[in-house]
Amino acid sequence: xxxxxxxxxxxxxxxxxxxxxxxxxxxxxxxxxxxxxxxxxxxxxxxxxxxxxxxxxxxxxxxxxxxxxxxxxxxxxxxxxxxxxxxxxxxxxxxxxxxxxxxxxxxxxxxxxxxxxxxxx
Numbered sequence: 001x002x003x004x005x006x007x008x009x010x011x012x013x014x015x016x017x018x019x020x021x022x023x024x025x026x027x028x029x030x031x032x033x034x035x036x037x038x039x040x041x042x043x044x045x046x047x048x049x050x051x052x053x054x055x056x057x058x059x060x061x062x063x064x065x066x067x068x069x070x071x072x073x074x075x076x077x078x079x080x081x082x083x084x085x086x087x088x089x090x091x092x093x094x095x096x097x098x099x100x101x102x103x104x105x106x107x108x109x110x111x112x113x114x115x116x117x118x119x120x121x
Contacts, residue, residue, distance in 0.1 A: 005061055009069040016073030035095055036083040039076060044106045046075035051111035055118020 023045075024038035031037045050071045058066060080103060087096045 005064070008065050012065055012069040013073040016070045020074050020076060036080070036087075036099060039079050039083055040099070040103055040106070043075050043077075043080060043103055044110045046071050047107040048110035048114040050075075051114025051116075052118040053114075054111075055115040056121065 020042050023042055027038035027041050050067055053063065053066050053071070080099070084096050084099050087093075087099060
């Protein structure tokens, strides 16, 4: 690993987290915050992108920058779990189940679709 690669991880990672913040805000503004649709949109789109990158079979440095730095900072497991916990504390158990199940099903499907697309390019 060289300094330039690490600098790329820092810059790209920072950009990914800012994009996540903007996307979540835009989705929440248009749909409200009763259900965490922003985080769902972020994680599903991130799974699609990561599957696509996996299908491209990138080299180590490219995978580090595109997958770990960009997509890793864009997607968020911790926010997904925090929002699920918040819904559970509010006794909105149907929304908790929907948040967990829909995120898992759509995430896996999006990753598979992304990989399929990336493999065929």
